[in-house]
Amino acid sequence: xxxxxxxxxxxxxxxxxxxxxxxxxxxxxxxxxxxxxxxxxxxxxxxxxxxxxxxxxxxxxxxxxxxxxxxxxxxxxxxxxxxxxxxxxxxxxxxxxxxxxxxxxxxxxxxxxxxxxxxxxxxxxxxxxxxxxxxxxxxxxxxxxxxxxxxxxxxxxxxx
Ligand SMILES: [Zn+2]
Numbered sequence: 001x002x003x004x005x006x007x008x009x010x011x012x013x014x015x016x017x018x019x020x021x022x023x024x025x026x027x028x029x030x031x032x033x034x035x036x037x038x039x040x041x042x043x044x045x046x047x048x049x050x051x052x053x054x055x056x057x058x059x060x061x062x063x064x065x066x067x068x069x070x071x072x073x074x075x076x077x078x079x080x081x082x083x084x085x086x087x088x089x090x091x092x093x094x095x096x097x098x099x100x101x102x103x104x105x106x107x108x109x110x111x112x113x114x115x116x117x118x119x120x121x122x123x124x125x126x127x128x129x130x131x132x133x134x135x136x137x138x139x140x141x142x143x144x145x146x147x148x149x150x151x152x153x154x155x156x157x158x159x160x
Pocket of ligand 1: 068069070071072073122123124127128129
């Protein structure tokens with residue numbers, strides 16, 4: 001269920017909304033190879049009537065599953081918005097969807113969560129990438145053919 005605010009109620013007083021938004025409501029259509037939404041979004045919000053809409057303010061938190069951009073290891077990335085604030089317009093092009101006496105605040109929350117996502121997720125700031133691959137490459141370089149089939153062998157023999 002989306003995050004709905006009762007417009008009749010908020011016209012009279014501050015409305016407090018608290019709960020968990022299922023992944024299906026905010027992250028299901030987010031397509032990314034290295035970031036996966038798999039946890040609900042926890043919200044605690046106060047909604048106040050303003051002259052030009054509704055002020056929605058409070059905290060949002062969730063965490064996403066990421067793959068490190070350097071070493072490809074999976075890790076959790078927490079998203080904590082302690083001071084979320086947005087204006088929900090009730091008229092015009094940017095207006096929120098209104099069904100009956102309820103306004104849908106979900107898109108506002110979704111937008112800020114997407115903005116909080118890491119552009120280049122790293123398992124830790126100093127991740128050095130894939131050490132196994134690098135050492136395998138070094139090993140191959142050090143291995144010289146033991147049977148003397150190197151192109152230099154002929155040259156060495158000339159010098160003799
Ligand atoms: Zn890493």
